[in-house]
Amino acid sequence: MFRIPSTVRLLEWGCLLVIGFLVLYPLFWLLLGSVTPNPASPEYTLDAFVAIYNAEYMGEVLRNTAVMSVGVTVLSVMIGVPLAWIVGRTDTPFKDYISMIAIIPFIMPPIVVAVAWSYLGTPKVGFVNLFWKWLADTKEPLFDIFTMEGLIFVMALSLAPYVFIFTVTAFKNMDPTLENAAHISGANQWQTTFRITIPLAGPAILSGALLVFIQSLEIFAIPATIGVSGGIYVFATQLWRMMIGIPPNFSHAAAMAIPILIICGLALWGQTKALGRSAKYTTIGGKSFQPRLIRLGRLKYVALAFAGVYLLVSAILPLLTLIYGTFISNRGRPPTLEFLTFDHLVEMLTGDGGDVIWRSIGNSLFLSFTGATIGIVLAAIVAYFVVRSKWRGRATLDFLALIPVAIPGAVIAIAMMWAYIREPFNLYHTIWIILLAYVTRFLPFGVKAVANAVTQIHEELERAAAVSGANWFTVFWKVLVPLAMPGIVAGWIILFVSMMRELSASIMLFSSNNEVIGTILIQLYDEGLFSHVCILSLIIVILSLGSVALVRWITKQKDVGGLN
Amino acid sequence: MAVNSEKYNLEDCSEEDIMNIRPTKLLAASVFAVTTIFASQTAMAKDANLVFYSSLTTSAQATLNKAIEKQFPDIKIETITAGGVSLYQRFVAERMAGKGKIDLLHFSYTPGWYHLAKEGWVKDTVTKYPEAAGHPDWAKDTKAHWVGLRAPSLQVIYNTDNVKPSEVPKSFAELITPKWKNRLVLVDPFQSAGLWDFFYGSKQFGEKYIKGLLANGTLVQSRMGSSTERVATGERDVTMVFEYIAIRRINKGAKIKIAKMKEGTPVIPASFGMIKDGPNPKNAEKVYRWVISKAGQTVITQQVKINSARTDVPHVEGIPYPFTPLFADWKKVADEQKHYREFMTKHIREGKKKK
Numbered sequence: 001m002f003r004i005p006s007t008v009r010l011l012e013w014g015c016l017l018v019i020g021f022l023v024l025y026p027l028f029w030l031l032l033g034s035v036t037p038n039p040a041s042p043e044y045t046l047d048a049f050v051a052i053y054n055a056e057y058m059g060e061v062l063r064n065t066a067v068m069s070v071g072v073t074v075l076s077v078m079i080g081v082p083l084a085w086i087v088g089r090t091d092t093p094f095k096d097y098i099s100m101i102a103i104i105p106f107i108m109p110p111i112v113v114a115v116a117w118s119y120l121g122t123p124k125v126g127f128v129n130l131f132w133k134w135l136a137d138t139k140e141p142l143f144d145i146f147t148m149e150g151l152i153f154v155m156a157l158s159l160a161p162y163v164f165i166f167t168v169t170a171f172k173n174m175d176p177t178l179e180n181a182a183h184i185s186g187a188n189q190w191q192t193t194f195r196i197t198i199p200l201a202g203p204a205i206l207s208g209a210l211l212v213f214i215q216s217l218e219i220f221a222i223p224a225t226i227g228v229s230g231g232i233y234v235f236a237t238q239l240w241r242m243m244i245g246i247p248p249n250f251s252h253a254a255a256m257a258i259p260i261l262i263i264c265g266l267a268l269w270g271q272t273k274a275l276g277r278s279a280k281y282t283t284i285g286g287k288s289f290q291p292r293l294i295r296l297g298r299l300k301y302v303a304l305a306f307a308g309v310y311l312l313v314s315a316i317l318p319l320l321t322l323i324y325g326t327f328i329s330n331r332g333r334p335p336t337l338e339f340l341t342f343d344h345l346v347e348m349l350t351g352d353g354g355d356v357i358w359r360s361i362g363n364s365l366f367l368s369f370t371g372a373t374i375g376i377v378l379a380a381i382v383a384y385f386v387v388r389s390k391w392r393g394r395a396t397l398d399f400l401a402l403i404p405v406a407i408p409g410a411v412i413a414i415a416m417m418w419a420y421i422r423e424p425f426n427l428y429h430t431i432w433i434i435l436l437a438y439v440t441r442f443l444p445f446g447v448k449a450v451a452n453a454v455t456q457i458h459e460e461l462e463r464a465a466a467v468s469g470a471n472w473f474t475v476f477w478k479v480l481v482p483l484a485m486p487g488i489v490a491g492w493i494i495l496f497v498s499m500m501r502e503l504s505a506s507i508m509l510f511s512s513n514n515e516v517i518g519t520i521l522i523q524l525y526d527e528g529l530f531s532h533v534c535i536l537s538l539i540i541v542i543l544s545l546g547s548v549a550l551v552r553w554i555t556k557q558k559d560v561g562g563l564n
Numbered sequence: 565m566a567v568n569s570e571k572y573n574l575e576d577c578s579e580e581d582i583m584n585i586r587p588t589k590l591l592a593a594s595v596f597a598v599t600t601i602f603a604s605q606t607a608m609a610k611d612a613n614l615v616f617y618s619s620l621t622t623s624a625q626a627t628l629n630k631a632i633e634k635q636f637p638d639i640k641i642e643t644i645t646a647g648g649v650s651l652y653q654r655f656v657a658e659r660m661a662g663k664g665k666i667d668l669l670h671f672s673y674t675p676g677w678y679h680l681a682k683e684g685w686v687k688d689t690v691t692k693y694p695e696a697a698g699h700p701d702w703a704k705d706t707k708a709h710w711v712g713l714r715a716p717s718l719q720v721i722y723n724t725d726n727v728k729p730s731e732v733p734k735s736f737a738e739l740i741t742p743k744w745k746n747r748l749v750l751v752d753p754f755q756s757a758g759l760w761d762f763f764y765g766s767k768q769f770g771e772k773y774i775k776g777l778l779a780n781g782t783l784v785q786s787r788m789g790s791s792t793e794r795v796a797t798g799e800r801d802v803t804m805v806f807e808y809i810a811i812r813r814i815n816k817g818a819k820i821k822i823a824k825m826k827e828g829t830p831v832i833p834a835s836f837g838m839i840k841d842g843p844n845p846k847n848a849e850k851v852y853r854w855v856i857s858k859a860g861q862t863v864i865t866q867q868v869k870i871n872s873a874r875t876d877v878p879h880v881e882g883i884p885y886p887f888t889p890l891f892a893d894w895k896k897v898a899d900e901q902k903h904y905r906e907f908m909t910k911h912i913r914e915g916k917k918k919k
Contacts, residue, residue, distance in 0.1 A: 118793070119793075229784055231784070332797040
């Protein structure tokens with residue numbers, strides 16, 4: 001067995017300390033906030049917990065949340081896994097384009113997806129329903145977006161890329177040895193796919209599904225826009241409702257976040273237990289391989305149609321809505337030349353608020369580049385220790401690094417503010433508090449992405465390097481990092497894109513000169529400037545896709561987790 | 565040779581390949597990008613000597629800041645803009661952490677000001693400034709210690725394609741009748757408080773009217789901008805929004821018009837106060853007094869394009885004028901928060917069930 005030198009043990013402890021501080025320090029303030037109306041005062045009470053669980057309609061909220069989260073997770077897996085399989089393992093045409101467009105819904109902030117579908121799916125004049133009425137010559141709409149089904153649909157469109165991104169890497173990195181063995185044993189293509197290929201991608205699928213489940217509990221913008229319009233209240237909107245009031249009930253919000261934390265903690269623990277660290281998912285060994293593409297024959301057109309429909313509803317229609325909103329003189333008018341204009345663009349970028357918008361773009365790029373880089377370095381180290389180390393503290397490290405994903409953004413923002421507004425840190429009103437919040441909040445995404453990649457790499461490669469005289473650091477840097485590079489770059493991109501579109505924490509932590517795109521986006525939305533919201537959303541998409549292309553060019557990664 | 569996702573064989577790697585420093589290149593490129601961007605963003609920072617939290621729109625606040633800095637060239641303003649409720653929550657969270665040392669505060673979540681006054685966070689002399697004399701009594705509060713920076717009015721707007729001239733709404737009372745069943749769209753009380761706060765605090769309307777609105781098949785949207793969109797696109801026929809949102813859409817050619825209500829026009833004075841222990845008290849007082857003065861309020865109506873409570877300044881073009889202002893008891897809204905929120909929680913759900 002490859003022995004980790006003792007200096008590495010120090011690194012493990014150092015890593016645990018850094019992650020422990022990043023996560024536990026704000027968590028301490030969150031827990032404190034749940035038992036005291038004012039964390040600065042010495043009065044402690046459990047009133048917030050009592051108020052929350054005695055709140056009227058809590059049963060309805062829990063029921064709605066369960067239906068929505070399970071529905072969103074199932075639908076996301078039903079979309080993400082086949083799409084990843086199509087891109088990763090089949091000879092379906094236009095895979096590069098599918099792969100590129102598939103991440104657009106992930107790049108778009110949830111509030112934008114919700115706004116776009118508010119135009120597309122309203123029963124009377126929604127674009128999709130208008131088209132349906134014309135096509136079917138009927139007055140009945142195809143669907144109403146302001147329903148539970150609509151809510152699940154929009155949430156799944158927004159979250160399915162998590163499953164896709166994680167799973168496509170696993171499919172592409174898969175050693176075909178086991179599949180070949182299955183074929184030799186007489187299994188047909190479909191038996192092999194369902195009994196070998198998909199189970200081998202199990203950890204990645206489960207990771208993606210778990211993130212979708214947790215995110216569906218946490219995302220506020222879509223339930224607040226689509227759900228509330230349909231009279232559907234879920235945990236995230238209830239949390240907001242509990243928080244507002246005179247004075248604001250921050251302790252209620254903090255108390256309400258605790259059960260989410262416990263549920264998500266249990267889910268993460270369950271995942272670890274279910275998967276263990278078995279070598280059965282290791283698919284990158286010391287031998288060369290070329291993943292075999294499955295020839296679908298005529299079925300490739302069915303696969304193409306499946307991908308096409310998903311891309312149409314998840315990316316193309318919302319993007320067209322944004323373009324329509326950018327260039328139409330007034331929404332509600334047809335997109336004919338008569339009503340097209342550049343006025344919104346000129347007004348937004350050169351008007352009185354133009355300086356703030358340009359500054360927010362610069363700040364977001366700075367924070368996302370820096371945050372993603374710091375985050376992925378931390379995540380790579382954490383993921384390595386979690387997957388490879390035999391150290392007892394690795395389970396704690398694993399759990400600590402994943403906790404932030406389980407805390408709703410609005411709550412983590414308050415916890416971050418309370419944590420870093422005071423001595424000895426006093427980072428409030430600086431850009432650094434936002435950076436810290438971003439790294440803390442999105443660290444779990446990076447850890448998951450890299451851990452999936454490391455899980456697939458057999459230890460024999462590191463052992464071979466060690467036998468050849470390489471020390472631990474050389475093995476890590478020269479062997480493991482290059483091998484895990486697709487996962488690392490995919491993780492970096494997930495972090496970068498998540499930070500570019502972040503809203504919940506930024507809105508509480510931004511300050512003058514430190515505005516970010518997310519805070520401006522929500523302000524423009526609040527102000528009813530939808531044309532400006534559309535423009536800024538397109539800017540986010542363009543910048544994010546440009547950054548992905550840049551990273552791809554720098555790393556010479558032909559493919560990074562499906563993110564072409 | 566680059567190690568890629570399709571080939572992971574150490575035996576095939578030469579020494580040169582092993583020494584491939586792609587991760588280093590990635591890190592170096594990131595550091596370069598970060599440094600460049602940070603250098604450019606820090607260059608934009610400036611030394612401010614007035615800290616102003618405001619719920620004006622981004623561009624409106626930028627316009628106001630320019631006017632203030634033109635009036636007082638020695639003043640540099642640091643601003644944070646956000647929605648009224650968000651700004652209130654943010655300020656309170658800062659105060660609870662022992663910070664929130666700002667100079668001027670403006671947000672239209674008027675009931676929240678009773679909390680700020682009770683905590684002793686706002687200066688209690690602002691209503692006594694001579695410049696405040698031009699504001700009518702409903703646009704200043706000697707107990708909550710604010711003077712209205714603006715007085716946005718709530719306007720009823722309708723879609724001109726869906727609503728025939730003969731059926732244009734003429735009163736608030738008729739909006740709860742079957743004529744408007746399933747034709748209204750209004751804002752979510754838990755995301756945008758002003759409209760519902762007004763009806764709850766108004767003696768003329770109150771709980772009965774709110775129940776009537778919610779039971780009339782009203783579609784709820786997250787923000788007033790969204791309600792306006794639903795009417796402008798024809799999904800619903802009528803909504804109530806602040807006048808600056810309506811006028812902006814009308815000026816752009818939206819198929820909407822403002823309906824004149826016979827009861828009058830609800831006005832929501834947007835509170836403006838000075839923070840007691842602000843870092844720049846002299847600058848704060850200078851700017852505060854100017855903003856509420858006739859000159860400052862003229863800037864609000866003519867440049868920022870939002871209604872003022874003062875009657876001695878030119879009004880905003882596009883608002884039906886003059887109008888009979890309708891007021892609410894904001895203290896009642898503040899004092900009865902628990903009941904109010906429970907009431908809204910109940911009836912917003914029941915209204916949906918009756919749909």
